[in-house]
Every structure is written in C-alpha cells, then in structure tokens.
Amino acid sequence: MASANSTAQRVTIRDVASVAGVSTATVSKVLNDRPDVGPEVRQRVLDTIARLGYRPNAVARGLRARHTDTIAILTDDLEGIFTNALMRGVEDAASAYDVSVLLANSYGDPDRERKHLRRLLDRQMDGLIIMSGNRVRPRSGPALPLPATPYVFLYEYAATEPVPSILPDDRGGAVLAAQHLLDIGRRRIGFINGPASWEATADRLDGLTATLAAAGAPLRPALIRHAASWSPQDGYALATELLDAPEPPDAIFGASDDLATGALAAIHERGLRIPEDVAVVGFDDRSLAVHQRPPLTTVALPLLEMGRVAGQRLLEAVNGGQQRHELIRVPCELRVRASTVGAGHTPR
Amino acid sequence: MASANSTAQRVTIRDVASVAGVSTATVSKVLNDRPDVGPEVRQRVLDTIARLGYRPNAVARGLRARHTDTIAILTDDLEGIFTNALMRGVEDAASAYDVSVLLANSYGDPDRERKHLRRLLDRQMDGLIIMSGNRVRPRSGPALPLPATPYVFLYEYAATEPVPSILPDDRGGAVLAAQHLLDIGRRRIGFINGPASWEATADRLDGLTATLAAAGAPLRPALIRHAASWSPQDGYALATELLDAPEPPDAIFGASDDLATGALAAIHERGLRIPEDVAVVGFDDRSLAVHQRPPLTTVALPLLEMGRVAGQRLLEAVNGGQQRHELIRVPCELRVRASTVGAGHTPR
DNA sequence: CTGAAAGCGCTTACAG
C-alpha cells in the first residue's frame, strides 16, 4: 500500500541538531530526558524543537529502541455486550502510559486469531490483551505461541497459561446483593438465575447461598429458578411463578438486569408495591437499569476497572515485571436505587 | 517504556539472505513480489524463509517505505450506542487490505482530540477516521491540522473540510417505512418522532411526509408527536395520546426502536391487535427489536456498511485517490417482521 | 537478473 503523505518535508532530528548547532545524539538525549546534557545546551535544543515544531518519528524510534509503545486488544466479539466498557478501561490505562491501542477482531475463529496474532507480532506490539466480549469462560492458549510478548486474558481465562486473567468477582457481587436484601429486612429471597451453562451462574448462586446461610435465613430451594436465557421475558415468566407460589418472596434477585426487569413487570402486574411488598435487585448495571420504574438496584459489573487492571498488568509486564498464572477477580459494586430502598412505587 | 521482549534472537532479512546465499536486496524483492528475480532464486529464497520461519519486521519496513499500513479510529465516545457496529465495519474493511486499526478515545474533548491526533501523527498513521458514536451532527475540523494525512468523518460531518463524511440515509429510511405502511394498506399513519435537536429527526419527518403526500395520503398534523427523549417511556406516553385521539391511527411509526417499543406496550394495553388494528414500525434495528412481541418491523441503520465505506474511502485516499468534500449517505434497509405483516397478535 | 551501497530517523554505547 503506497502512501500519499509527503507534501511538506518533515522536520527530523538532523534539522534540529544542525539548527541548534549540536549533534543528533545530544538532541536525542534532550528528547529522552537524559541527565548528561548541560543546562544551556538543553535549553537551546528545547527552543529549537519548539521553534521548528519538531516531533520525533515514533516508527524510527520504535525500530531502534525495540519497543513500539503499542499494545493490542484481540477480541472475539467487537459487538459483545460488554466489549466497549472493557475496551474503554484498557484505553484509559494505556493512555495514562502514553501507549497506543491496536484493535483486532477474531470473531472467535482460531484461524483469524492466528492471522491477527501473526500480524500483531510482525508489528512489534509490546503486549497483547486477549479478551472475550461475552462471558467468563475457559479457553486454550493463544492460537500462536507468544514466547517473547507479554499478554493477559480479559473476561476469559486459560488454565494452562502462565499469565494473569482478569475476571469479575461474580460471587462477591452476589454477596453484596444478598447482604443488602438482608439489611433491609428481607428473609424470603427469590432468585432468578441465568442459564446453567454460564460460569457466572454458579458463582452468583454460591455467593447468595453462603451469605443467606450465614445470616440464618437460608435460600429456599422452592424460591430458586434457572432461566433458559438472560431475557426480560424469562424473568417475567419465572417471577410470575415465584409470586404465585404458596409462600411468595419478599425480594427477587435477578442474575441480570434484564431478568430483574421482567420481574419488575410481573410484580407491577400483580398490583404489588416495589419495594414494600417485593424488593428487586438486578445484576450488571447496564444503562437500562436506571431507567426502570422504579430505578433498579443492581450489582455493577466492574468492566471499566477490569479493563484498566488488564492494561496496567500488561504494561507492568512490558516493563519487565514477572507474570504468572493467576485469576484476578475485580470486585463488583452495589448500586442502591429505589427498587429496594425508596419512596415506594405503586403500579402505573 | 522499556521492553522485555528479547528472549530468542529474531530472524532477520540478513539471516535469510546469508542462508539462501543471496543479497538482502534480493530477499526484499521476493518479499515484495517484484518481477525482477529469477524463478529458481525466488524459490530458494522462499524455501529459506519458510525454513527459518522468517517474518519481516513491520516497523523497519514502515520506516523505510514511509507507510505503516495502519489507520486510526478517533472516536468521541467509545461506549456510544452505535460505536461498536461502526468500528466493526471499519475493522472489516481494513482487515481486507491487511491494514491494522488503532483506537483512540477523545471523550468529545478537543484537548484530548488534539493530544491523540499528535500521537497518531507521530506514529505515522496512514490515515484517520474521525467518528461520533452518538449521532449525526456538524463539527469543526480536526483539532490539529492534518495537511499530509488523509482522513474521513464517520457518523458526523464538517462543513468546511475537503474530505468525505459517511452518514446514514435517514430520510431514505423513513421513505422505506412509509412505503411499507402504504403497501399494507395503512392510510392514517401516526408518527412519534425523536427530539427536535437531532438532525435525524428532521430528515425522517421529511422522508415520511414526502412519501405519504406523493401517495395521496398526507401525514395529518394531529398524528405527529415529538418525544422529549428516544425512550420507550416517551413512546408509550405519546402512543397513548395518539390512540386516544378521535381518529386514532392504523399504524404508528416510531423514530427509534425504543419509541416503537413503548407504542407496542400502549397498543397491547388497549387490547388492540398488532398489526391488524395498528401496525408498528421502528427505526435503528437494535437487537431488542427482534425480541419484541410481536417482533418489530424496523428500519435498519446501515452501521456496518457505513464503517466499511469509511474504511474503503480512507484506504483509497491513502493509496493516492483524490478526496473532496462530500456527504455520503448510506442506504438504510427495511426489516419486515410481524408488527406490520403477520399472524396477528393479541395482547398477552 | 543480482547485489553493493545508501538511507529511512532515530538511540546507544563509547571515546574524548
């Protein structure tokens, strides 16, 4: 691919050197804040740089210095529901280090992953973030061996790889929700969990179960449901079952905001008050949560923070830090809103 | 930022040359598919490359060849509702050219935009896509002059810049919806438009008005509403107004899927049948549309295609093509579902 | 058809 970019002659380090009357080595030292340059020479160089509007060529620097100050995100789903927030976290962390972020989409296809990895390696990436945009799950190692390039997994993990995986603390998130419901005096808590095939499902059930048991209000098997999908429709149907049971719950915890939204509708339909009769908590804190009636209390997935941690961990490794296999669980946060604590809400 | 990547000595073009018994110039020619290499020499070099597992260093190539085969997306909102699909389109187009995509997020802040632009220029990007993740709107030129680097705008435009802007054909999308409703025999069409401050709002109203007028069934002022937001809540409230009017509509066109969803709820609540009594059409084709009851007929925003067109146009310019100021409107597509054509749907 | 030489724009020991 040829380039059309060469109208004005670019200013190079040689131009700066000759105008300032020094060597390029000296200019380079000033550029890189080396101590071994005299104060007045340094100032003269600095002035010349400013006057000529000189900007170092990052490609040349990269070739010589053997690092590009660039990391790549390789995702399996660029349109995954959580992809953006994760990427933003990574971009935040990278920006703070003045590192750029390259984007590659494998569509979850190992062949594409391999191709992208090859290209990324050719481009001398300093490090890689291999991420899923969908859900926590185990995967095999990179489709191409990466002997000399640090990498981390984000929102997925590989049991065999000697690198960190950044994951949400789903179990801890459920603990927060459970504790909150206990705190507001609920004891008959209904749980609408997600599909059993997701890891988050087991983790969240575990956190809820343990917390309620510890509080002496164990989760009743009759009040647990597993949805076939994470959709509001399923939430509606299963909440209806719970509400129609002989001993209906005084709170419903949905394992996703969508499930909880369906529960909201079912409760409204029965003319029950939220939160007085039934409190509702969701999970994820997607933007729809705050727009519900009443606004939905929910457990926020720490996506931004996960992205940041991934970026930081990677950059530490790029700078020489040791990596090892570890699962880093980033804590969730409870967002308390009117569906559990509030002015009370009657059906419209 | 120092690098930790130097375990195994990398294979260079010199290694290939010496093993194959030729000069590096010859290897380079083979690499770049130049015609002036003898067939048996070419084969020998190819074999050596394969045997040594040689991969050209893209950074060195970039320095010498003066292009990096990399473009950047500079977005004002990495979590915008349409950002992903647009980016995926760009990534698709770039991948086809074997070009990589760098990602930068300005948060809509001119200072950050300038900083990113500077960094991107330092990194010798071949071209830039400056995009909005939110909505079509005019903006000023790049926060930094880009005299030697091609760029295009995506989902936003700048009146003064001599480059293309890629936009959705909102007007044409409304024409499709209107024509469809006419085709299924509707004549009293209600329109719930979005907030007046959005350009899409005027464009869609225009397309609808023109199409209905041309068909001899002009849009009745009494059946037009402007929502204060794009939310389902507003759609619900305004659809209720329309349905309670003396001459209620036999179809409702919502300027977003969310608005249309609210209309669905209002129609259900009145015990009316969809589409028999009232047909409903949305706009955007977000994933929720297909999950409605009944599934929502809607006008799909051509986000992927817009991203692809942006990528292609940019890459053409990078390869020397002329750029000029133009607004490229990518056609929307109608997705016909049961809310306008179907088995009929009674309230649940 | 092939290769020696120069050079892309920097940084890095090293000598003084």
Add this chain to the structure above:
DNA sequence: CTGAAAGCGCTTACAG
C-alpha cells in the same frame, strides 16, 4: 558534558 560512529531491519535507486 558532547559528538562520531554504528546500527535497528528493512527498501530503493542504481550499476553491472
């Protein structure tokens, strides 16, 4: 403290 020289790994005229 400063600079001459070498070199990062390629590609590009150019000579033969």
